[in-house]
Amino acid sequence: MKKGSATVAQLSGFDEIIDVRSPAEFAEDHIPDAVNMPVLDDEQRARVGTIYKQVSPFEARRIGGALVAENLARHLHAHFQDKPKHWRPLVYCWRGGQRSGAFVTWLRMVGWDACQLEGGYKTFRRQVIEALDALPPTLDFRIVSGPTGSAKTRILEALAAAGAQILDLEGLAAHKGSVLGALPGIAQPTQKHFETALYEALAGFTPTQPVFVEAESRKIGRVHVPTALIEAMRAAPCITIDASREARIDFLLRDYAYLGDDVADLQFKLGCLNRIVSKETLTRWQDYAAAHDLPALFTELIDQHYDPLYKRSQNGNYQHFADAIRIRADDLTPAGITAVAGAILAHTSG
Missing domain, CATH: 3.40.250.10 (Rhodanese-like domain)
Structure with a gap:
């Protein structure tokens, strides 16, 4: 040199x-x-x-x-x-x-x-x-799954606060991973920048300790999860958050409250579903958006879009989804989320 x-x-x-x-x-x-x-x-x-x-x-x-x-x-x-x-x-x-x-x-x-x-x-x-190919197979991933509104990202944050290793893919991608997932005023990173952030996170983990990560699809907004990582995730043990429908809707209303601030943007995002929902349904949802009726909108989105999609995708993508540890959650307030994180750690320690 x-x-x-x-x-x-x-x-x-x-x-x-x-x-x-x-x-x-x-x-x-x-x-x-x-x-x-x-x-x-x-x-x-x-x-x-x-x-x-x-x-x-x-x-x-x-x-x-x-x-x-x-x-x-x-x-x-x-x-x-x-x-x-x-x-x-x-x-x-x-x-x-x-x-x-x-x-x-x-x-x-x-x-x-x-x-x-x-x-x-x-x-x-x-x-x-090279590292994004080599590191994922060496790590002990634990997949936190659950239908939309189960507060999975907040649960990861609570796990981190308790000292656990977490990989927050949505945080690194600056996107919540759904059609409504874009964050207000925050642009997503480029694919290269996302991969650099992933590399830095993966390189910092201790291989002998679990790494908790949310179940994701290969694509988060406009960025893609590298192949070796998504394959390691899909082969990992799963933990399912079995949250009640009422708790999920209440959580979504808090966590996505900002969507009601820009009706035109919300209607545009809903319009992206035009290929998978009927014209009548889409019109009704956009009317809910115009009326700032987020409770009605989120309830129908959960029942008619997100839950059916979740049932199809998780069973097909994650090998151990069927035998996942199930954590009941009827309370997704901050205190309830902390309790869920504690239950996860109790089930996965040792």
Whole structure:
């Protein structure tokens, strides 16, 4: 390994990780905890790339070099004036080339022990893909299942508060996993960013202890659960939350109350069901939305859409669903959810 370079395995040994790619590249995905200090912004990168292809590599480097120097100077003034001499940053770009090389050169000229990541983000991404294949089979997953409204995500949070290991796929996906699952004002991550977050979570688990995870389909909103993970989940023991219909409806009314704030958006989401429910049913549900009658809407959604879908999908997708541990839940208030989590731990300990 050449002087001033580092490998992915050495990421934790640096005071700061700096991603010098463009903002768009950074937004698609980045190494966890990295900060974005682009040497070329999105417009500049596109401009230099066009010149490289249409004019010449030399002309692209001549113009790009000037832009990089300007941006480096700005970053040095804005972000590094308070860094002590012993500060040690790691810098990366797409594949450990000229962008991160220029940044590291200037930082080292100042006197900091800056290093360039060998292979850049591309090498990190390869490690993520390999780990997402290798890690799931080594973990002891326990699947928390139950029909819509069973407070499964909140139960996972209660399990975590009790010290258990959990994998919150819906939290990482920023989506509740159903046609109404989009979170208000929160965009879902890209597939790559979702996978990086998954990798970070899986790598942090202790293999000898259970990992509780909610039963999910392969797709959560617009992101997909990697194959090795969904296969490991589908082969894992199941715990079913046997919640009463009344408790589920009450929970949904609390947990999805925000849906009543934007009637047009709720009606649009309901419209996505037009291929699987009759026109008359869909019209009635959209009328409920317009009237802010969420109790009627959620009751019919549970009875006519979510419960039938659940019965079909869980039996077919999860191998041990039929012999799952069943936890009765007539109370899905915070106190009731804590009690359910305690019952799960009592049944799965040892």
